[in-house]
Amino acid sequence: MAPDPRGDERRLHPFSWLFVLITQLRDVALPLIVLLLFGRGEWWExxxxxxxxxxxxxSLVYSFGFRYRIGDGELTVREGLFDRTERHIPFARIQNIARRSNLLHRVFGVTELRLESGGGLKPEAVMKVLRxxxxxxxxxxxxxxxAASVPMEGSGADARTSGEVLLRLPLVELVRFGLISNRGMVVVAGAFAAFWQFNPTQPRSMMRVPTHWIEQLFGEVAAHHYSLTTMLTGGAFVLLLLFAALRLLSVLLALFVHHDFTLERDGDRLGxxxxxxxxxxxxxxxxxxxMLHVDESLLHRLFTRMSLKTEVAGGVRAVNDQSGKLHWLAPIASPPQVDDLLARILAAPSLAALPWRPLHPRAWRRRARWPSVFWLVAAAVTTFWVGAPGLLLLLGLPWSVVSARGWVGFTRYAMDARFLAYREGWLSRRYALIELDKLQAVTLKQSPFDRRSGMASVQIDSMAADPLRGGIDIPYLPVAEARALFAVLARRCARPG
Amino acid sequence: MSEPEAVRDVRSDHGLLPLQPHMRLIWTLSHGFAWMLPLLAVLVPLAVKFDALPVPVALLLAIVLGLLFGRHYAQRYAALYAAMHLADGVLIRRGVWWRAEIFVPRARIQHTEVNQGPLDRRWDMASLSLHTAGTRLEHIVLPGLPRVIAEQLRDTLLDRRPHVDGA
Known part of the structure; x- marks a missing residue:
């Protein structure tokens, strides 16, 4: 074991100033570069x-001034340049510990440590950087x-058995994850957007190169007078090639981000x-x-895989998973593995074993209505403009019905003594699961359409919910059932857990 | 039939919180302005394009119609609005077309706050803000309460001593 830091004050790694400087520079880098590139005259430079x-x-003074000390029951951190602050952080308050080390950290053999408490957006302490x-x-x-200061319910003995590995992703799984996730598309789209935005003086000059290639390509194609089938096959081939390249990029990204992904349980903590x-x-x-989220897209289902994510209270929206926030529990796992994880982490029943209840029997009509209206209007407008071929759009009508029926066929909610769960989707599916003790508020909603068809929806609010993800919002319930569910949930969350 | 069994179940003897009558005026004005803008955007260009009526008349029409719609909407809103202080939390019923009943458990209220605007002060009323640790419903406002009741509620909702809880 490394030297016991108990009692005496300790400093950061001697090269900490470099990492502080890099962080500081990253914040001001863009304005600085802009000034240097476009600033007129030496004054700005x-x-x-x-x-x-x-x-x-x-950075130099800050990191040399940073001290921490482990006392009895609390961690004391002294930092600051002009206004020195001394913070006492009781051990019990440290809820989340996040570590991050990039290539540079590894070169110096150091790591960044972030200690977060339950509330607030800022971490209690950021140790940048420690050996x-x-x-x-x-x-x-x-x-x-x-473990010593907070007697945990039944986990006191567990706390010392360090690192029970719940999941470790081998290379094959990561390749699968890459194939499924298609992050490459996001990167390419981002790069494209950046490309377009670049060079403010000549906005599209950068685009001339690819445009030129495309023109050249089409020029070649036009000059040779290829037949329609050749052109179609060629086009399809090019698309296939692009598709393959994107997937390859996604796989590489998956390897970079999740290489050697491990989920461990250490007593009452999850890392x-x-x-x-x-x-x-x-x-x-x-x-x-x-709330726990299980995603099962069409591609996931093709590989019989799922992904499991969590939301953690505290320090929410300011940081993402890259900064070391617990977010992914399993980027990719087989359905039995997901069930196993749910059981081992939360002692939850398996997803299939939850007492799922269906929506209102006529829910599919509501679900199909607006898409049908859309296809009808689209068909009418197109037929008006281009004639009979526009009627092909009417094929959207049966599609809306089929997808609505499929969606209603899968969408269910479940509540048992400890959990509320919701699942929805048709080809792509998702599950959301939350312990009833974690509910913050409950809402019963009725739109004019709901009132006409005797339906209502029930929505719950939880801590740290990602606004971009759907939480639990159970639609198209029979009014009486929705009210009963609302009442039960209200009573349940009024009772502190 | 409109009174739900389930909600009555949740509710206790604490009952309905009063709504100051002046709140209707505030809602009339705010909804009136909201209606006025689209009406102005439609009526004034129409008046200019077709010369059917002079522009000042179109302006006046938009304002009057906006206020009328706003008044109608505010009356409906006030009739359907209800805030209840229950033994274990607060239940708010609101909305005209899209209706919602929101239950905020008392155990989940992190802090409360009484706000008074200039009009509130004039009419001795206040709004009470409830803050939870949630995400979407992190901040819920009970408008148009008599000031004294708002202040009482601010304190009682946070007081978790057993005798106040009834627990």
């Missing part, structure tokens, strides 16, 4: 230089002290992380987990 030097000096051994020792010490160059590791107490 001089100012930028002065700014950079000041930042460097600040890996010191970080390990500190984390071990924090855990041990935490997960991985990464090839930047290694991000997040951890949280299991009772801080909020």
């Amino acid at each position: 001089f100012m930028a230089l002065v700014g950079a030097v000041l930042l460097a000096a600040y 890996v051994a010191d970080a390990d020792a500190l984390v071990a010490l924090l855990r041990a002290r935490q 997960a992380g991985g990464g090839l160059l930047t290694h991000a590791h997040g951890s949280a107490r299991i009772d801080r987990l909020q």
Whole structure:
């Protein structure tokens, strides 16, 4: 074990200033670059230089001034340049510990440690950066002290059995994850957008190169007078090639982000992380987990895989999973593995074993109505403009019905003594699961359409919910059932857990 | 039939919180303005294009119609609005077309706050903000309460001593 840091004050790694500087520079890098590139006259350049030097000096003094001490029951952190602050963080308050190390960290053999409490957007302490051994020792010490100062329900003995591995992703699974996730598309779209935005003086000059290629290609094609089938096959081939390239990129990204992904349980804590160059590791107490999300897209189902994510209370929206927030529990796992994880983490029943209840029997009509109206209007307008071929759009009508029936066939909600669960989808599906003790508020909603067809929806609110993800919003329930569910949930969440 | 069994179940003897009558005026004005803008956007260009009526008349028409619609909507809104202080939380029923009943458990209220605008002060009323640790419903406002009741509620909702709880 590394030297016990107990009692005496400790400093950060001697090269910490470099990492502080890099973070500072990242925040001001863009304006600085813009100033240097487009600033007219030396004055701006001089100012930028002065700014950079000041930042460097600040980083140096800041990181040399940073001290921490492990006392009885609390961690004391002293930091600050002009206004020195001394913060006392009781061990019990540290809910989440996040670690992050990128390539540079690894070169110096250091890591960044972030200690978060339950509330607030800012972490309680950011230790930028510690020697890996010191970080390990500190984390071990924090855990041990935490276990000692907070008697956990039945986990006191567990707390020492370090690292029960719940899931480790082998390379094959990561390749599958890459194939399914299609992050490459996002990257390409982002790169395209950046490409377009670049060079403010000549907005489209960058685009001339690819445009030129395309023109050349089409010129060739036009000059040769290929037959329609040749052109179609060629086009399809090019598309296939692009598709394959995107998937390959996605696989590479998956390898970079989740290489050696491991999910571990250490007593009452859960830790997960991985990464090839930047290694991000997040951890949280299991009772801080909020809603769990299981995704099962069409591609997931093709590979009989699912993905499992969680939302963790505290320090929510300011950070994403790359900074070491516990977010992924399993980027990819087989359905039995997901059930196993749910059982081992939350002692939850398997997804199939939950008492699923269907929606209103006529829900599919409501679900199919607006798409049908859309296809009818689209068919009418197109037929008006181009004639009979426009009627082909009427094929959208049976499609709407089929997809609506499929959607209603799968969409269900379930509630047992401890959990509320919701699943929805047709070809692509998702599940959401939350412990009843974690509900913050309950809403019963009725739109004019709901009232006409005797339906209502029930929605719940939880901590740290991602606004971009659907939570639990159960639509198209028979009014009486919705009211009963609302009443039960209201009573359940009024009782603190 | 409109009174739901389930909600009556949740509710206890605490009952309905009063709504100051002046709140209707505030809702009339706010909804009136909301209606006025689209009416102005439609009526004024029509008046200019077709010369059917002079522009000032179109303006006046938009304002009057907007206020009329706003008044009608505000009356409906006030008739359907209800806020109840229950033994274990607060139940708010609101909305005209899209209706919602929101239950905020008392155990989940993180902090409360009484707000008074200039008009509120004039009419001795206040709105009470409830903050939870949730995401979408992190901030819920009970408008148009008599100031004294708002202040009482602010304190009682946070007081978790057993005797107040009834637990």
